[in-house]
Amino acid sequence: MRLDLIDLQLFLHIRDAGSITAGARRSHMTLASASERIRGLEDALGEPLLIRNRRGVVETPAGRTLAHHARLVTQQLEHLKGELSQYGNGVRGHVRLRANAAAVSEHLPEVLADFLVAHPLVSLDVHEHTSAEIAHGVRTGMCDIGVASDAADLQGLAVLPFRADRLVLIVPKDHPLADGPAARFADVLDEPFIGQAEQGAMAALLTHHARLAGKTLAYRVRLDSMDAICRMVGRGAGVAVVPEAAVRRMGRAAGIRRVRLIDAWTRRHVVLCVRDPDQLTLPARQMLDHLRAHAR
Template identity: 30%
Template sequence: MRIDVLGLQAFVSIAERGSFRAAASHLNLSQTALSHRIRKLEESLSLQLLVRTTRQVTLTPAGTALLPRARKVFEELGTTLEDLRTTAREAEERVVMGCLPTVAMRCMPEVIAAFVARYGNVQVTVHDNSVLEIADKVQSGEAEFGVTIMSANRWDLELKPIVKEPFVLVCHRSMPMAGASSISWAELGGMPLVRISSETGNRILIDDALGARSETLLWRYEVQRVVTAVSLVRSGIGCAVVPKLALDVVSRDDIVAIPLRSPTVTRTLGIVTRKGLPLRPAARDLLDLVIAALHESIAD
């Protein structure tokens, strides 16, 4: 059953003011239009709600029963609309994004500084999470967009590739290969290696690129975070394969990054948004700053 909101509004106004004339004036309607609304409401309910005489308007038993419920409907509607206004106002004062931790550490300090210079009063929230968590937050609307690895998409999300980031070998400066300009995967045979957990998506990319060759390498250690992998390298127990940007955020006094070749393995970083939902201006500007920072970081 469709709810006749205009009819209920007319009914409440008449009941509270005691006359069609006062109610019509309050609603900025003609008395004829007001009468039409009441007649339509009564016909839809198959009930008479008002008894109108030349001097006064009286509620019927049905009208008396309806009045408090109709008032409650408008009170709840008013509260809902005010909540929506508050939410919209707060949304204009805040931008929420998701971002891979390595990208967040490397790019977001300069991005946020530039954004604050333009939008001093807008709060920025960065969820530095995994690929799956970023997708979840964008899909739920908790984040407006995310910076993530290009992977299997969800039907209601849109992925746009931005840059390709190479994986590099990290080793201690004391190791013989530390001065090499590049190193092939074949040269890593028998060397204790550290890799990042498959939960980050990086392991899958490497395995897919190397194929069966991946199983011939000595993946002796597996960790969850790049910082842990680098710590193991510093201890001298092995080398690590990490994304290039990840290394840019740790001290490199005693470690070096060597480009890998044959094959060169990369991960594609991109932007995930909800399909069909345009970004607000502030979020769009923040995204543009992120994209520029990504390009600059990869080019370094």
């Protein structure tokens, strides 16, 4: 049996992306070429690796086993590249990072930009997920570093502090709650909400707690940009729940008022999590050290 490293990396891209089309794009291949390579891999192994359906693909038990070992192989190769690159003109590599909505929008952009400037030969793959998905991704090797809420189940992972991350309610200046000291999330669920895009981690969090309160959020509009959400609230289109860091940055310009939420789940911290710091590739270790240096 002959396994090609390109095929292994392609399979991981398809598995992580959930479709052959997206996996082929990540691997810089045509769809036809990627499909042919996967068929050849399945023929060589004598087992189907993926189950195709209208939504994309899911791995079979054999595919799950292949993914586990393929990650070990690619991680060892990255370790080798990192160690050898120290004898060349700098460290080359690729770091995979998963982060929650607050981290992606408020805490990471400048920090990651500074890292890329300082390490011009390293590239980053950053994806937004819920904190539970981030923990799963770190445990299963789908990413090198996670930036998640400490409210998630992070058992078995190495966890390091990063940033405080309180969630607050924002309302227009003339809203009845604008001058109030605090509110409960359950008490504002009948308000018209401006929310994050449906696939976003913040949207999933708010939907979960609304359901626990026996209600459904009434979204007037969903947006990808935290800045756009703040500006629409400031114009009176609705209310929103956002990271406090966004209010500090946008509050005056957007014309919004911050209302403290007294729910325990809104008081949390963003943490860094990895499986084992000593097993990270050299670029990933540099990324982790850089993030720790910017913790506060």
